[in-house]
Amino acid sequence: MSATPLQVLTRPFAIEPVTSIMLPDGIFDNAIYGLRIAAHITNLSSSALTNVTVWLESVGDPGIAPVARTHYFATIPAGAAMLVMWDANFQHASPGKPLVSILARADGFTPRRSIQQIFVSETRFDATSNSYTCTVQEGTLTVSNLKGHLPGKRWGQTGPDGKECVCPPGGGPIVPTGLTMAWAPNPAFPGLHGELPFADPWWKILAIIIAIIAALVAIIAAALGAGKASFNVGGSVEETDPSVTCCSLEGASSGEPEYTVAGVASAIASVAIAVACSDAADPFWRGQEATPPAAGELTVGERVVAEWTMLEAPNAGVPYATDVSWTYQRITTGATYSHSVTETQTNIHTAGPVDVEAPPQVQAFSPLWVRAKFHREDGSLFHGTDLYSFAIFQAPQGLNFVIPLTDDGLGFDTGANDGVYAASLSLELAYRLLLKYGQTVYGRWRIFLFAQDVNLTKPGTPPEIAAQHIGGFFVASAVEITFDDTLPCPLKAQASIMVV
Template structure:
């Protein structure tokens, strides 16, 4: 028999399980102990596969402890990509690129193994120097002097713990408008360019990881508490831009821990991404600064420094081409001298959707099924499809209980056809009724529907680093929560649809 034609074709990515958001570019960081190793597993054949089993066999770093789980599929259509994920503990993970082995087997075939790398970093915060640092094999990036647009209305509060104790508030989201980045290469290098981080993303992606982790740590600390992240990570910023504040909705009353953490997490990612937009997708200030400051013969680069400040010309709405006006300076320190380069320019978010459509039934009779069909159209009129997105929906019951459901384009279950650009998910009320009853809530009334989608980095393994770095994943291209700067505007958390249950 031949091997099962199933493969993980692109790099697996990290999902933070409390907020359900993907980390920037899918990179794992051991500051967050609990993460999910997620991937799209693809039927690479031209025929449907039956009785398929999929499992994660092993991880090359013994410090990463995976909770075993086997997925079974009665049928996976030809060409379809199914989303699977495994819970893992990264507390003792080492920075690097460990290999992960996945195994799939279908009727009529032998088992097939796919081996892929994941990227693991280590973020810490030094209270004495007020500096974040992120460690990877190629060196260390230090982030300091972060200026932010602060939130307008004080704090986000996750309610009380089961024992009645009040949880710590989170004061975000914070929209960054400037920072200082210091790169310490390991080792010092000759020539114009050093190694890219993980031989893949730009340095700015590491800075984005730091900001997102800070946001997530603040959110988790507010809702869950210690034991889930490194206690040395700070979730707030002190240097603020004067005269501007963000207006971001707090989670609606109800099941705050299930839905509210996701809403807060999405807001934290959307806010943090302003840094990545300002510092360009095509090539970030480190690479461009290196290009403009070639060192002399025999010199080794021992350190690099970028100071950047930007103004958001538009509100940082997810999926919209908002603009930033940015000034940055680059400094290269070598064994022979110091080199400088400066740039002033305008940058625009390129992680956008031209249209997001959300279709639901108008009315459902209990205990029927609530379903959602969503399409996400790019500016060139093509649809995101299949493994292009990591997307999910929050159903909010009339009295506040949240239910999170993945949206997939795999031709399985609620989805009619694989990779046709229609992402589908459903909630069977019969299965939701016990949770509603436990919370003292009823299914009858108006259910709100909130759809979220992040783009996935689909660059094929083996792509040259400078080319691979130009594709970044983890940006929200669709979101029900947005960040506004005008406190007089209505709350920007908006349901894309509603369903009446009778």
């Protein structure tokens, strides 16, 4: 028999389970112990596969402890990519690029193994210096002098419109507006450029990891209590105007989607670092290009001081602009070199509208479902593995259910890889939880949609090319960030269903 034609074609990525969001560029960080290893596994054949099992065989770092789980699919359509996940404890993970082995088997075939790397970093907070460090094999990035827009009066309070914005204390979103980044390469290097982190993303991605990890640890602590992360996030941020406002789901009683929404808002806000520091090449790379060292010198350290002004609120899929100034310093064994830039940068992780389809009414205990088409800015559709996306189904009395949105041709999805992402909720199963909290299935359900792009760069791509492809940016979101406290709570349902 031949091997099962199922393959993981791109790097698995990290999902934080409390908020359900993908970490920046899918990178795993051991500051958060509990993470999910997520991957898309694709049917490479022209025929459907039956009785498919998929399991995580091993992880190359003994410090990573996955929870055993076997995924079963009665059928996988031709060309379909299935989203599979495994919970794992990363508390003792080492920074690096360990291999992950995933096995799949279908009727009529022998098992087939997919081996891919994952990226693991280590973020820590130093209370004495109010600084964060993110360590990878190639060196350590220290971030200090953080500046940002802190949550406004509408965060967790009742606004002028009488609506309460429910979010966990300290959960953000903080929109960064400045920071100092110091890179200590391991080892010191000759010539213009040192090794990129993981030989893939720009250095700025580590700064984004720090910003989001700091926010997520606070959110996790609010949701689950202490002991879920390995460092204190008591660091302060220098506040700049204007303050930021955001609103969570009203009436959330036990599904706790406020943590999902707080995580989404923090991730969207933190991306301001990426926009200010450019995607084509970040300040470290550009600074290196402008400061060639003398012959025989080794670069032992680098530093970037950056500040920027948000010209517009940073929102998912929107080409918002920032005015940014940054100064790069190269410290070598013989001298110190500097280069400064002032420019305007615009978010390039943009998207078009979202088309949503849902039944206006269903009978009690029939499934609820939603379909969505996420448009790119040029009008074409994201499809298949392009996105990691999910929906929140909110019951009439406030209980919430987070469900993956997938383009795999199963369930209510009309066809694999066709640009239609679908999610469904079994009311029969949901009813048990609703009863526990004294709620009912009857009435109007609201649906909120979210989508992040996925880094699909093929293994072996040259580092300076791979670094320009970054995943984990929200291209669609039901929550918006605003600098205007007079606006209504900016969380909008994209669809609703009446259950009768």
